[in-house]
Amino acid sequence: MSYDADTDTSTVSRRRVLQTAGASALVALAGCNTGSDGEGDGESGGGQSLDPVRERAEVSVDEIQEGGTLRFGLGAGIDSFDPSYSTSAPSGNVHGLVYESLITQDAAGTVYPWLARTWERVDVQEVEDGAYEPYMVPAETDDDGNLVADDQIIIRNPEAGEVLTVNEAPDAVEDGTYGIQYRAELHEGVTFHNGEEMTAEHVARSYEVLENSSISAQTFDSFLYAEAVDEYTVDIYGQEPDAEADSQLPTTVYPMEHIEEYPDRGADPRNDLTPIGTGPFEFESYEAEQRAQFSTFEDYWLDDLGLDALEWWDGPDGFPTSPVVDEVTVSIVTDDATRAAALNSGEIDLTYGLTSDTYSEYRSSEDYRLSVTNAGAYNFLQYPVRVSPWDDERIRRGVNQLIPRAQIAENIYNGYRNPAYTPLPELAADEGSADYDALVEELRPQTEQDTEAATELLQEAVDALGVETPIEATIETNTSDDRVREAELIAQVMSNTEFFDISVETFEFTTFIQRILGPEYYQQGNIVLIGLSGTFNPGSFYDAVNSIDNFGQCCNFQRVDTPDLDEIATEARFSVEAVEDPQFRGQQYDKVWQGLIEQAPNSYTVFGTNVSSLSTDYVGHNTYTFSSGVLPYGLHDPTDQQVAYLDRE
Numbered sequence: 001m002s003y004d005a006d007t008d009t010s011t012v013s014r015r016r017v018l019q020t021a022g023a024s025a026l027v028a029l030a031g032c033n034t035g036s037d038g039e040g041d042g043e044s045g046g047g048q049s050l051d052p053v054r055e056r057a058e059v060s061v062d063e064i065q066e067g068g069t070l071r072f073g074l075g076a077g078i079d080s081f082d083p084s085y086s087t088s089a090p091s092g093n094v095h096g097l098v099y100e101s102l103i104t105q106d107a108a109g110t111v112y113p114w115l116a117r118t119w120e121r122v123d124v125q126e127v128e129d130g131a132y133e134p135y136m137v138p139a140e141t142d143d144d145g146n147l148v149a150d151d152q153i154i155i156r157n158p159e160a161g162e163v164l165t166v167n168e169a170p171d172a173v174e175d176g177t178y179g180i181q182y183r184a185e186l187h188e189g190v191t192f193h194n195g196e197e198m199t200a201e202h203v204a205r206s207y208e209v210l211e212n213s214s215i216s217a218q219t220f221d222s223f224l225y226a227e228a229v230d231e232y233t234v235d236i237y238g239q240e241p242d243a244e245a246d247s248q249l250p251t252t253v254y255p256m257e258h259i260e261e262y263p264d265r266g267a268d269p270r271n272d273l274t275p276i277g278t279g280p281f282e283f284e285s286y287e288a289e290q291r292a293q294f295s296t297f298e299d300y301w302l303d304d305l306g307l308d309a310l311e312w313w314d315g316p317d318g319f320p321t322s323p324v325v326d327e328v329t330v331s332i333v334t335d336d337a338t339r340a341a342a343l344n345s346g347e348i349d350l351t352y353g354l355t356s357d358t359y360s361e362y363r364s365s366e367d368y369r370l371s372v373t374n375a376g377a378y379n380f381l382q383y384p385v386r387v388s389p390w391d392d393e394r395i396r397r398g399v400n401q402l403i404p405r406a407q408i409a410e411n412i413y414n415g416y417r418n419p420a421y422t423p424l425p426e427l428a429a430d431e432g433s434a435d436y437d438a439l440v441e442e443l444r445p446q447t448e449q450d451t452e453a454a455t456e457l458l459q460e461a462v463d464a465l466g467v468e469t470p471i472e473a474t475i476e477t478n479t480s481d482d483r484v485r486e487a488e489l490i491a492q493v494m495s496n497t498e499f500f501d502i503s504v505e506t507f508e509f510t511t512f513i514q515r516i517l518g519p520e521y522y523q524q525g526n527i528v529l530i531g532l533s534g535t536f537n538p539g540s541f542y543d544a545v546n547s548i549d550n551f552g553q554c555c556n557f558q559r560v561d562t563p564d565l566d567e568i569a570t571e572a573r574f575s576v577e578a579v580e581d582p583q584f585r586g587q588q589y590d591k592v593w594q595g596l597i598e599q600a601p602n603s604y605t606v607f608g609t610n611v612s613s614l615s616t617d618y619v620g621h622n623t624y625t626f627s628s629g630v631l632p633y634g635l636h637d638p639t640d641q642q643v644a645y646l647d648r649e
Helices: 014-021 089-098 169-174 200-210 256-261 301-305 336-344 356-364 393-400 405-412 426-432 436-447 451-465 481-495 509-516 538-546 563-573 576-580 582-599 627-635
Strands: 002-004 069-074 103-105 110-113 116-124 153-157 162-165 180-186 223-230 233-238 281-287 291-296 327-332 350-352 368-382 471-478 500-507 527-533 602-615
Touching: 069 089, 069 336, 089 281, 089 291, 089 327, 089 627, 110 116, 162 169, 169 223, 180 200, 200 223, 200 233, 200 256, 327 627, 336 350, 336 481, 336 602, 350 627, 356 368, 356 602, 368 426, 368 481, 368 538, 368 627, 393 436, 393 451, 393 582, 393 602, 405 481, 405 602, 426 436, 426 538, 426 582, 436 582, 471 481, 471 509, 481 500, 481 527, 481 602, 500 509, 509 527, 527 538, 527 602, 538 563, 538 582, 563 576, 563 582, 576 582, 602 627
Parallel strands: 069 327, 069 350, 471 500, 471 527
Antiparallel strands: 002 527, 103 110, 116 180, 153 162, 180 233, 223 233, 281 291, 291 327, 350 602, 368 527, 368 602
């Protein structure tokens, strides 16, 4: 999951508490997200069958022109050049040039082996209550009573004061205690930018980079252990059977230079550390908060092996094995109007996330075009649920029914976004709902603007609580023009009632992220408006904003904790029944979405579309489903036979 600029203290996981405490809900837990046998051949994945890219641009192989420098305008700063230290969607566009993983996913979410020649689920099994207890070791507690350790904690048992860390996990696996096992057979001859050849040892040890990193919770809620079987075979184990393991267990693969020599702050030129991956581009230079430059990696593995090395490839002869441009310059231009001016003057070729009122100009121009894709993203308000009166769900539900979602979608985003009447984007609906249309119909009366119903709820709450009105609060958001206008409209609608006096404060994106990730931010009583770019998995849209494990990470800023829904979400992802029965999985998730609307720790305002604005000199670009992949996907992605080139004549 990642923050969307246009659209994490470690605490005890509710699922982990239940597991080690012996709750029966965790006796049977999930498998792979493929909807098939998990063979990893490109026939499975996010359950999607329709291409979310609208009006997909096609190119003819014999018309492709090689060379040139693509100039990309990025609307936010790069918080880290290392994917293990960033949950920023804008930064993901840089990561995708340099780094790669065992698998990749097309625009519809289908999983394909990538650095792995094959990616196969070989075992899934139930994990009995307390199965990991024999391997646990005593742990100390911090001032808040949380179990802590120097090594990455995988599972906590608060009652016994014990933890399972990465040091004990190999013993559990050796004894057959694990929930799911995948095997990756690697391509031979894959080279890192520093000349190292990728082996199974690189894959197994790359998880060390994630240990105690800023996104560790997103990996170690499911990952257990990885080991090299031989030079080019690696086994990866999950703690429990996991319906999302097919795409969630693989990680970015790093060279030994990084794993063994880089300190625990990520590969970042600001730390005098060079980002090194296996990707088609090498890092060249970075001018702080201005631009980053990348050049073609001459020894890129797919150039050497050829597309026939991809067992699922069935595209045309002559399709490029890598991006055809020579260089990429990423210019950081945070102001929307300035970035649009740079596109209009030819300083950049491509950008995304401009204010929606510019789109009609680009759509009607012969020199520019728009590339639009339905996105797995939403904007959401997160309430200060630990601060009175926002700790009362009636207040939050009342605000939820004040939000003018249809007006926001149509008037602010000019129809390029859709009202979010559920907590789940349609892109993840195949895995996340038994009947998405029925779910929308059921929840819409509770999320559609209804001032009368909202007034009744709010009056009931303020009378019961004895709070004085108007309730003063500030909506904080980042300085994206559309996002600011959205915040201002919501503030105006709330303040037009007798219950609220709401102001808006804005911050530059990176500053905003640092602010809301502060460990004491949740006590300040502010409302956050931000965007989430999730994954193809429905669990990402629940966990990111509701799991207490993600407090202080993406995207739980207010110590949101919904333990009753955690139990249901656990069965929807971490149960054998969910692996074997997609209908059961969807039914469980429907209960989660219904519960979220009832408790309303967050209000989901609009679902995203990713809209790229680009010069017609850049031919063939299509925009990815998630804004973190707009740049690398558009350049080259064999899964969708996607390639773009420059024609400056």
